[in-house]
Amino acid sequence: xxxxxxxxxxxxxxxxxxILQAALAEFSDKGLGGARVDVIAQRAGANKRMLYxxxxxxxxxxxxxxxxxxxxxxxxxxxxNLDDLSPVEGMRKLVIFTFxxxxxxxxxxxxxxxxxxxxxxxxxRSKAILDMHGPVIGLITDLLQRGIAEGVFRDDADPxxxxxxxxxxxxxxxxxxxxxxxxxDRDLQSEEEIAARRAHVADVVLGYLRPA
Numbered sequence: 001x002x003x004x005x006x007x008x009x010x011x012x013x014x015x016x017x018x019i020l021q022a023a024l025a026e027f028s029d030k031g032l033g034g035a036r037v038d039v040i041a042q043r044a045g046a047n048k049r050m051l052y053x054x055x056x057x058x059x060x061x062x063x064x065x066x067x068x069x070x071x072x073x074x075x076x077x078x079x080x081n082l083d084d085l086s087p088v089e090g091m092r093k094l095v096i097f098t099f100x101x102x103x104x105x106x107x108x109x110x111x112x113x114x115x116x117x118x119x120x121x122x123x124x125r126s127k128a129i130l131d132m133h134g135p136v137i138g139l140i141t142d143l144l145q146r147g148i149a150e151g152v153f154r155d156d157a158d159p160x161x162x163x164x165x166x167x168x169x170x171x172x173x174x175x176x177x178x179x180x181x182x183x184x185d186r187d188l189q190s191e192e193e194i195a196a197r198r199a200h201v202a203d204v205v206l207g208y209l210r211p212a
Contacts, residue, residue: 016054018044024065028107031114032062063122066115067129069108073101074132082139087147088206094139095205099170099198109175137163144209153209162205169201 022043026035037058041048055061080097082090102109115122123129140159147153173180173188181188188197 012054015044015046015050019046019051019054019061020064020068023061024068024107024111027062027065027114028110031110032058032118033114035062037061059122062114063126066111066122067126069105069111070129070132073105073108074136076101077136077139080139082143086152087143087150088152090143091140091147091153091206091209092202094143095166095202096198098166099201102170102174103194106174109171112171113175133163147209151211154211157209162209165208166205169204173197173201 019040023040025043026040037048037051041051051061055064077097080093082094085093137159140162144153144157144159148155177188187193
């Protein structure tokens with residue numbers, strides 16, 4: 001048995017994860033330009049030397065945070081078990097999942113906003129993120145093909161267009177929720193407004209997919 005006063009064994013992976021989580025909070029709050037490495041290190045209970053040891057530099061750390069954020073949503077999509085549902089109900093579940101993901105993970109929108117301000121220069125370096133999107137396009141393709149076979153979906157829907165539309169109708173609402181709330185004098189963050197928007201989003205996507 002180790003002495004009570006023995007120093008705790010170092011856990012490099014735990015330290016790396018603490019830095020990642022601290023960086024996610026800092027980058028999503030202040031963007032890449034406003035985030036400070038020393039604040040991230042302080043939040044993680046680490047020092048800048050350790051941070052640079054694990055991640056290289058600020059841009060590399062931001063990319064690691066992007067990979068973490070994209071990985072989480074793509075992994076959650078794969079756990080939806082859409083194969084067990086009809087094409088219509090499967091697509092509805094995917095659309096509602098995407099919308100609700102923005103509700104519970106607002107940091108994801110903030111990170112995307114920041115990366116778009118930088119012309120996706122970090123994403124261009126990440127084969128991992130590019131590879132992550134194959135499975136979700138596969139999910140959508142399968143739903144579309146099953147829906148076409150059953151006569152409930154139009155036969156010319158492009159899976160990538162459906163993916164973009166599904167993301168866009170929820171993303172715009174949350175990325176502009178403060179300005180839209182002022183413009184229309186409505187509390188778009190209220191539970192009632194979010195519930196109404198969720199239903200509207202599902203109707204928009206499924207309405208497009210309905211055969212003429």
